[in-house]
Amino acid sequence: MTALQKKEHNPIAHLTREDIESLGNELDAVRASVIEARGASDAAYIRRVIKTQRTLEMASRAVLLFSKSKPAFVAGTIGLTVSKVLENMEIGHNVMHGQWDWMRDPKIHSTTWEWDNASPADLWKHSHNELHHTYTNVLGRDNDLGYGIMRVDEDQPWIPFYLGQPAWNFVNACFFEYGIAAYDLELGKYFAGRKDKAIFKRDMTKVVNKIREQATKDYVVHPALAALTGSGRRTLLANFTANLGRNLWTHSVIMCGHFPEGVETFTKTSIKGETRGDWYLRQMIGSANIHGSKAMHIATGNLSFQIEHHLFPDLPSNRYQEIAPQVQDICERYGLQYTSGSLPRQVASAWSKVIRLSLPNHIAAKVKRPSRRTPIVPTALPSRLAAAEKRAA
Numbered sequence: 035m036t037a038l039q040k041k042e043h044n045p046i047a048h049l050t051r052e053d054i055e056s057l058g059n060e061l062d063a064v065r066a067s068v069i070e071a072r073g074a075s076d077a078a079y080i081r082r083v084i085k086t087q088r089t090l091e092m093a094s095r096a097v098l099l100f101s102k103s104k105p106a107f108v109a110g111t112i113g114l115t116v117s118k119v120l121e122n123m124e125i126g127h128n129v130m131h132g133q134w135d136w137m138r139d140p141k142i143h144s145t146t147w148e149w150d151n152a153s154p155a156d157l158w159k160h161s162h163n164e165l166h167h168t169y170t171n172v173l174g175r176d177n178d179l180g181y182g183i184m185r186v187d188e189d190q191p192w193i194p195f196y197l198g199q200p201a202w203n204f205v206n207a208c209f210f211e212y213g214i215a216a217y218d219l220e221l222g223k224y225f226a227g228r229k230d231k232a233i234f235k236r237d238m239t240k241v242v243n244k245i246r247e248q249a250t251k252d253y254v255v256h257p258a259l260a261a262l263t264g265s266g267r268r269t270l271l272a273n274f275t276a277n278l279g280r281n282l283w284t285h286s287v288i289m290c291g292h293f294p295e296g297v298e299t300f301t302k303t304s305i306k307g308e309t310r311g312d313w314y315l316r317q318m319i320g321s322a323n324i325h326g327s328k329a330m331h332i333a334t335g336n337l338s339f340q341i342e343h344h345l346f347p348d349l350p351s352n353r354y355q356e357i358a359p360q361v362q363d364i365c366e367r368y369g370l371q372y373t374s375g376s377l378p379r380q381v382a383s384a385w386s387k388v389i390r391l392s393l394p395n396h397i398a399a400k401v402k403r404p405s406r407r408t409p410i411v412p413t414a415l416p417s418r419l420a421a422a423e424k425r426a427a
């Protein structure tokens with residue numbers, strides 16, 4: 035893990051091979067315990083969330099038919115924003131991860147689900163499930179890391195283009211679903227001549243069709259229906275606001291998952307020959323959590339438990355909160371950072387990193403950085419426990 039080895043305090047230098055494999059076994063056991071326990075109450079949970087979201091969406095769209103009245107406009111817009119957030123986060127992202135495939139319900143299955151987003155499900159599943167979750171925080175392999183338009187690590191060479199990255203990031207946040215569609219298309223790879231033209235053309239057709247469907251629904255059909263009561267323009271504005279609100283929210287949640295200070299990045303060569311234990315280790319120190327209320331966890335799709343999600347992307351999201359203390363305990367015993375903070379703190383931390391790294395390293399070094407964390411002392415490292423036992427014998 036060279037990106038780590040270059041740092042003054044390599045956060046994993048104290049771990050032996052034996053420790054890393056033991057860490058992997060402990061995490062496998064946590065995963066097995068959830069798989070064994072999942073059942074009817076979990077199935078009831080996701081069905082309840084889907085029903086709530088659909089009811090809220092229908093009610094909000096009905097209210098917006100009368101959005102000529104200001105209270106109806108406000109209530110309908112808030113309701114539609116919340117429903118879109120739920121649809122993308124707690125439902126779409128998690129269903130398409132296959133978290134609920136074990137229910138064998140063809141209607142709530144990763145192979146059949148399509149979501150309310152500019153990016154078609156199959157393209158998103160490839161770039162998110164296969165690329166982002168496999169190559170988490172590996173520079174040059176994980177598109178989520180800076181989305182190909184930002185510098186996210188001191189080791190990345192600086193070019194003047196990065197001076198604008200706070201602006202690129204803000205524009206990307208406002209139109210995030212289109213940003214996702216663009217990088218699911220692997221535009222960078224295509225322009226660099228590394229993506230097959232026929233495949234790119236096929237994917238582009240899918241994206242254009244999906245954007246057209248979405249725009250027809252939000253910006254043509256519903257405003258046209260509302261026009262019958264003189265509420266067409268307000269409905270158009272409400273749909274635009276709901277999409278904007280959802281984009282800003284999802285972008286913030288996702289930034290908090292891998293951008294805040296304390297989260298590590300890795301180089302391509304560092305993952306060669308990676309074992310399951312190494313993979314778990316990278317997911318743990320390459321992700322960060324957000325703490326807050328139950329409602330906030332649901333609104334983030336339980337991605338507020340990003341560390342647990344990255345360790346176990348296919349476990350039902352409603353179980354992450356329950357296993358978080360076990361994961362945190364493992365981090366403490368192995369002397370690893372378990373990065374977590376409130377939503378405002380993590381958002382501010384991620385943005386300050388985006389701003390700091392927009393500058394060349396020699397100038398960025400002068401910018402005050404959030405206080406450096408002191409190295410964490412492991413409380414019960416397997417290799418040290420074994421050595422102590424040997425000495426006592």
Ligand SMILES: [Zn+2]
Pocket residue numbers: 127131162167343347
């Ligand atoms: Zn995910």
